[in-house]
Amino acid sequence: MSRKHAVATGYVLTITALTLAAVPAGADRRPDVPADPASPLSRASGAPDATGTARVRAAAVVAPPGMLEALQRDLGLTAEQAEERLLNEKRLAPIVERMRTMLGTRFGGAWLRAKTANTLVVSSTSVADIPAIVAAGAQAEVVPRSLTQLADIKAKLDITLPPKPLVSSVRYVDVKRNKVVVLTSEPQSAQNFVQASDVEQNAVVVLPSSEAPQPLYDLIGGAAYYVGVASRCSIGFSVTKGAQTGFVTAGHCGKKGAVTSGFNRVAQGVFQASSFPVDDHAWVAAKPGWTATAAVDNGAGATLPVTGARAAIEGASVCRSGSTSDFHCGLIQQRDASVTYPQGTVFGLTRTSVCAEPGDSGGAFIAIDQAQGVTSGGSGDCGAGGVTYFQPVDEILTAYGLTLKTTAAPTEAPAQSPEACVGYLSLYQDTLAVGQSALQPRGVYYRARQGGLHSGCLNGPAGADFDLELLRWNGSAWRVVASSDGPGPNKKIAYTGTPGRYRFRVTATAGSGPYALAFTAP
Template identity: 50%
Template sequence: MLHRRTRAVCAALTTSAALIVAGLGGSASAAPALSAAETLRTADAPPALLAAMQRDLGLDRAQARERLANEAEAGATAGRLRLALGRDFAGAWVRGAASDRLTVATTDPADVDRIEAAGARATVVPHTSAVLDAAKARIDRAAKHHDTAATPVWYVDVPSNSLVVEASRRSAVRALVKAAKVDAALVRVVDSAERPRPLYDLRGGDAYYIDNSSRCSIGFPVTRGTQQGFATAGHCGRAGSSTTGSNRVAQGTFQASVFPGNDMAWVATNSSWTATPYVNGSSVQVAGSTQAPVGSSVCRSGSTTGWHCGTVQQLNSSVTYPEGTISGVTRTSVCAEPGDSGGSFISGSQAQGVTSGGSGNCTSGGTTFFQPLNPILQNYGLTLRTTGGSDPGDPGDPGDPGGTWAAGTVYQAGATVTYGGATYRCLQAHQAQSGWEPPNVPALWQRV
């Protein structure tokens, strides 16, 4: 039953996406546009990732593939509806073993018909995404001058339409909310005894050593011009720290690092090392960095516990470690243990981020946060190495036949570009690459 139902849902979402393009300013082109699943190359999901999804999400292999395809189409549909609903938009999420139920929230009952016509379930809520995000931003600012040891995690929870603060003491939540001048009606308190911490002394997908001492893991290989290297967690090392590979051969140097505040860094390697578009050797291919929506499956590779999967619970979360608060991380239900930090989070073939920290373990379960990859790429001017990508130093198609779109640029949802004399708006955050020109990928761009 699940096989037939998920195929039908995927087909319905693809059809709905085409209708939305036609109804919201899209135009037909001579060559057929790629579907979301084709754009994000969900069929390229590697065996190790599919096996982990089977184990952790209770799926068989066909169901795992169908879930990834459904999530790709749901993300594109949600992006189009975000654009169509404008200020009324209040978030979107997928549910079900096959991610076959996309829900889109709005504050305006008049939007319900439009949402349902796109193949999604509609729900009307009191607070827009903008209102909740603004409230979280105020808490982020207040946390810089406030003791958040008893309130280590906070995030916008889209399904409950609230700003959640996890806390060991409710009085600490009241003090934080008051200091941030946030309306208490927006806040939902979740009692939690968790004490998140960075996962130091780690190996991840490929181990490396910092200053011949502590261990961390390579997140994703990248390039910057002709320079090769990799993205990793900021808590692993500081700018100027040297690294050696798992074989103790000289490897490179940390070029930049931020922690706390964020948990991002990148290492430039010497000529003995070559950046490749793989995680854990050649078994997992990376095709891009399109951000997965809330509720999507996500898997992590780490040298301590191997492959483990779960779901994206919240985007743009904040978490307090003993060293300080970091913001903009993604909260997941994936387990992790010391030795997994800095490693790769991936959804299908799309790179998501690098392991930051969390609580629990892979015996009893737990929560793990990852630093999203796109901000690392954007902040440091890095290009993710992808399968089918250009050689290091080749910037790719600069936007011919004319326009502002450019391969290698990180685009956020809502960004606008021109290409071929037309204007397009970005539907899902991603780093552009050759082959993903706006007319070719309606999962990522909509003509306006």
């Protein structure tokens, strides 16, 4: 059943290498229609496909209802190709995390190739990593810059390129090019700013673009959730905070204290916190009578289960649910994009080839059964196609201390040692070999919106010596502002700082093994 209410052409949603191998969507209540039987995603063939790459046997994966059909329509795939793509994305995802940990600061990024995503490419700044990458089942590329270096370059350009007058509408790290891309309607002006900045010129490419993202506001009524009398947006994902249930959505949909009503105009909840621009996220606490479910509307009278929030690989398929244009799919293109809307710049968005329209803002992006983020803005529409940006869900959960509602059965918590990290809002786990370092959260950074206390707690493996540092971006480089480097695996940091971008660095000085980093930020 279509829920289209409006169409707009512009709106906010928000390499040199060596190859070796906007409006939130509501809980639209639709007629109870039995879902089509899920299609098993499995392959038993070991024969090579058209690219010459052998298909790998894997356990069956169940496609959520409606996803295969949306992938066929939006990516131009056959039913078999859609099934194979989802299978490959599921199979190759763990390899990326292992490579990210193993390569550490040499990791240059990873992405999927081919129509069915049957090829994973992992890049490194060191030729010596090629055998390990190939042995893990991926193709290797040697690149001049690491992902961390590219993120630092983009952060400098975010400061250099002014939002008024608008010089660049979008900046993002392109791991395939191993460069930072600047999209602009004024290439010469943008190039002048880039040349005047303190960045490696060969690491930046300026591309002419008519892309002008706008927030997905829509004042036309429809089945969704409403802010005030007429403004309509879309629900992202159900969350909890203690005993309170609610949902996450786009920040430009409403300010703190704004009252919402549901698709049926029944009083629904209140915005507890909201950020826009800089970020584009918010969360709404629901009133009694509204049940939080681990599900996403698939636009065909059924729902998709949400079992976790593992970030999809660049090049992987991703689908969006919104109250205007229903359910559409595309590909993850680039991460850590900075988008300048008329209201200001939003940082840390993910760029996709999924279409969207006004009224879809805040709606859910999902990859198979993994929550990815909420719709921010973009350009184009679902008739002609477009580009859409989403705010990653893990940043929203971290910012507000929320827990994603999932269908996964809760597991028994491991016994805590006397020195275990408890009482912190965010938790990240990984494994390090001696001499390696890792940046958290997820190799990027988090943003403190106000001054206050940054508390970090590290639990490393017994018998090892792991160190912990807190770094802050000073406008031109990352500087260590606090550290804990005494003997032993467990460290803590307490630092009172000003608003800005921060990240933790964990280093295995002696010994190897898994660690857990927990932290709370203002």
